[in-house]
Amino acid sequence: MDLLAVTAFGTVYAIATLVLLALGLAVIFGMMGVINLAQAELLMLGAYTVLLATSHGASVWAGIALAPLVVGLIGVVIERTIIQFLYGRMLDTMLATWGLSLALVGTVTLVFGPTTEGIATPLGYQTIGRYSIAHYNVFVVAVALGALGLTYGLFNYTGWGLVARATMQNATMVAGLGVNPARVYMATFAYGSALAGLGGAIMAPLTGVVPTLGLAFIAKIFITVIVGGPVILLGTTTSGAVLGLVESIVSYASTPMYGQVAMLAFAIVLLRLLPQGISGFWRRGV
Amino acid sequence: MSDIVLETRGLVKEFGGLRAVDGVDFVLRRGELRCLIGPNGAGKSTFFHLLAGTLRPTAGGIRFKDLDLTRLEPHEIARAGMGIKFQVPRVYDQLPVAENLWLSAHVRHGRAAAGTVADRVLDEIRFLQHRNTPVGHLSHGDRQWVEIGMVLAAEPELILLDEPTAGMTHAEARRTADLVREINRRATVIVVEHDMDFVRHLAAGVTVLHRGAILAQGSMDEIRDNPVVRDIYLGKRRRARG
Numbered sequence: 001m002d003l004l005a006v007t008a009f010g011t012v013y014a015i016a017t018l019v020l021l022a023l024g025l026a027v028i029f030g031m032m033g034v035i036n037l038a039q040a041e042l043l044m045l046g047a048y049t050v051l052l053a054t055s056h057g058a059s060v061w062a063g064i065a066l067a068p069l070v071v072g073l074i075g076v077v078i079e080r081t082i083i084q085f086l087y088g089r090m091l092d093t094m095l096a097t098w099g100l101s102l103a104l105v106g107t108v109t110l111v112f113g114p115t116t117e118g119i120a121t122p123l124g125y126q127t128i129g130r131y132s133i134a135h136y137n138v139f140v141v142a143v144a145l146g147a148l149g150l151t152y153g154l155f156n157y158t159g160w161g162l163v164a165r166a167t168m169q170n171a172t173m174v175a176g177l178g179v180n181p182a183r184v185y186m187a188t189f190a191y192g193s194a195l196a197g198l199g200g201a202i203m204a205p206l207t208g209v210v211p212t213l214g215l216a217f218i219a220k221i222f223i224t225v226i227v228g229g230p231v232i233l234l235g236t237t238t239s240g241a242v243l244g245l246v247e248s249i250v251s252y253a254s255t256p257m258y259g260q261v262a263m264l265a266f267a268i269v270l271l272r273l274l275p276q277g278i279s280g281f282w283r284r285g286v
Numbered sequence: 287m288s289d290i291v292l293e294t295r296g297l298v299k300e301f302g303g304l305r306a307v308d309g310v311d312f313v314l315r316r317g318e319l320r321c322l323i324g325p326n327g328a329g330k331s332t333f334f335h336l337l338a339g340t341l342r343p344t345a346g347g348i349r350f351k352d353l354d355l356t357r358l359e360p361h362e363i364a365r366a367g368m369g370i371k372f373q374v375p376r377v378y379d380q381l382p383v384a385e386n387l388w389l390s391a392h393v394r395h396g397r398a399a400a401g402t403v404a405d406r407v408l409d410e411i412r413f414l415q416h417r418n419t420p421v422g423h424l425s426h427g428d429r430q431w432v433e434i435g436m437v438l439a440a441e442p443e444l445i446l447l448d449e450p451t452a453g454m455t456h457a458e459a460r461r462t463a464d465l466v467r468e469i470n471r472r473a474t475v476i477v478v479e480h481d482m483d484f485v486r487h488l489a490a491g492v493t494v495l496h497r498g499a500i501l502a503q504g505s506m507d508e509i510r511d512n513p514v515v516r517d518i519y520l521g522k523r524r525r526a527r528g
Contacts, residue, residue, distance in 0.1 A: 162385055165381075177390050177393060178365040
């Protein structure tokens with residue numbers, strides 16, 4: 001019984017981290033169509049924000065709160081200097097963001113060194129019979145839910161969200177209505193970056209902080225968003241749930257490495273059967 | 287202050303070797319309702335796109351109130367008070383009618399008031415029953431109405447309507463003519479139109495474009511009596527109808 005509860009929570013936690021890490025990409029790639037290969041480095045910069053904050057005497061929580069702001073601002077700079085010239089040019093975007101990714105990893109390595117820095121995981125443990133659950137992991141699940149709810153609400157129930165969705169559908173049209181599409185793109189990219197910063201910051205105490213931190217996640221988050229399909233947020237959440245479930249079940253049954261393999265294999269099969277992604281057929285239903 | 291709302295001077299637009307708009311001097315006074323007619327390829331749509339800022343002129347200038355439009359981006363032109371309805375309906379098919387109207391209203395009226403404006407326009411174009419219908423589910427003629435509604439929601443000073451009755455039935459076109467006259471009480475209007483019945487029904491000033499230049503201007507009766515216009519445009523249509 002205890003084992004069941006702990007395993008169930010472990011699965012929820014695996015899904016939550018996947019959704020949290022993929023959420024920023026869901027906005028930038030899913031909604032805006034920007035194949036941002038530097039997305040992993042935005043996660044990494046979020047993690048380094050926490051590291052910097054704690055090494056300067058601030059708490060982990062302050063670092064986590066700061067990370068979305070810092071990485072959001074970095075997102076604005078990236079959008080203004082690189083991305084804004086490349087909308088609609090997929091290959092150029094991939095090349096430029098790949099270069100950006102290498103440059104960011106290189107710069108952070110130069111400044112902070114190539115070693116993994118640890119951040120003490122805050123909060124304690126909850127014992128359930130012979131097992132225990134870290135309170136911080138519960139916090140991660142809560143933040144993932146919060147970030148998802150906030151993003152969903154922002155895009156679906158606010159005027160800004162309606163303008164953003166309209167701009168992503170047809171930028172010339174909103175310009176005819178008096179909206180400056182360049183500003184909407186910039187704000188949306190910054191929001192996606194801030195989400196990535198939050199994700200990286202939340203994961204920092206769990207994974208340790210290293211310049212190549214993002215590499216472990218980049219394939220996973222792209223696959224999650226792609227499997228999610230055209231209904232971006234709910235699709236990404238569903239695919240995060242399905243893929244996270246597969247990963248954690250196989251991980252429990254064997255090892256985490258096989259868990260990853262199973263997840264990727266499952267994603268390939270899923271895309272073979274549903275080339276539009278999980279939410280591809282939802283639209284037809286509506 | 288002059289009452290000239292819109293003025294073009296020596297406006298030229300070339301596509302490669304083709305001069306689609308060839309030295310147009312056009313003046314529009316506040317409160318006017320003007321129809322722009324001319325055979326296919328006369329340069330009406332190009333002229334429209336130049337005014338909207340979606341095309342840049344090769345030469346010449348456009349003044350809207352005291353702004354030089356050739357220097358402004360499309361969204362700045364829209365903000366300055368110009369509302370445009372293009373030939374192909376530019377509406378968000380996935381979004382409900384009310385949200386389309388809200389999008390159009392929020393720039394001028396602010397986010398808080400945009401909902402009220404959208405509701406008022408829904409009533410005005412008699413679309414209250416379609417409030418939450420995605421625009422993509424409506425007929426072509428109804429989508430045209432939604433776009434006219436979007437122009438109304440923005441409350442512009444100058445309204446450009448490119449073939450507002452395209453795809454409408456005769457009765458719908460009549461209703462549109464009445465609405466255009468109603469709109470004209472509040473704003474200056476330019477209408478590009480093929481349908482001569484509609485133009486006659488509007489009883490507005492007419493400018494005839496031909497091969498990118500202004501061929502004639504005047505009332506509908508004057509235009510009809512102009513032998514050159516008859517020959518290249520009205521006459522041809524009459525002969526074609528046989």
